[in-house]
Amino acid sequence: MQRKTLETLLKVRKLAADAAQRELAKQQQAAADARDAIRAAENRIQTELAAAIDPNADDDVVLAFSAWLPRGRAAVADARRRLEHCETEVELAQARLATTKTDFKSMELMLERKRGEEKIVAEKREMVELLEMAVRKIGIRKRNEREAGDPPQSP
Numbered sequence: 001m002q003r004k005t006l007e008t009l010l011k012v013r014k015l016a017a018d019a020a021q022r023e024l025a026k027q028q029q030a031a032a033d034a035r036d037a038i039r040a041a042e043n044r045i046q047t048e049l050a051a052a053i054d055p056n057a058d059d060d061v062v063l064a065f066s067a068w069l070p071r072g073r074a075a076v077a078d079a080r081r082r083l084e085h086c087e088t089e090v091e092l093a094q095a096r097l098a099t100t101k102t103d104f105k106s107m108e109l110m111l112e113r114k115r116g117e118e119k120i121v122a123e124k125r126e127m128v129e130l131l132e133m134a135v136r137k138i139g140i141r142k143r144n145e146r147e148a149g150d151p152p153q154s155p
Contacts (some may be wrong), residue, residue: 003118006111011080013104020100031090034083041075048072 049055052065 003114006107006114010104010107010111013100013107017100017104018099020093020097024090027086027089027093031083031086034079034086037079038076038083041079041135045069045072047077074153095112 051061
């Protein structure tokens with residue numbers, strides 16, 4: 001693969017890793033919100049219960065509490081289901097993030113390898129050019145010596 005293509009793919013993988021990181025943060029926030037909803041629903045039940053068992057409360061308060069309690073419990077159950085779903089989404093987001101980070105690192109290593117290969121090729125090309133220049137210089141010197149009639153000298 002050409003280096004330019006690898007650099008482009010590396011940028012794409014970086015964007016994917018960044019998106020996965022943002023998604024994980026979003027799912028973690030949703031899980032925290034679900035925990036807050038559970039606490040709020042449980043606190044509401046405790047507040048209503050405290051009002052219902054207050055010795056100064058009249059029968060209407062107790063009846064209202066008993067009528068409301070199934071809804072309060074349903075709210076707690078709903079919030080727990082939301083939390084369970086959110087925790088699953090957090091685990092999935094963590095797995096996606098790990099995958100995208102691995103993909104990014106693999107592409108980064110591939111690009112480093114490509115750059116190393118290009119450096120070796122450039123160094124070999126430079127060596128060939130230096131050798132060609134040396135051969136030309138020796139050839140020119142020998143030709144000059146022949147033209148001048150001088151005996152050949154060792155390099």
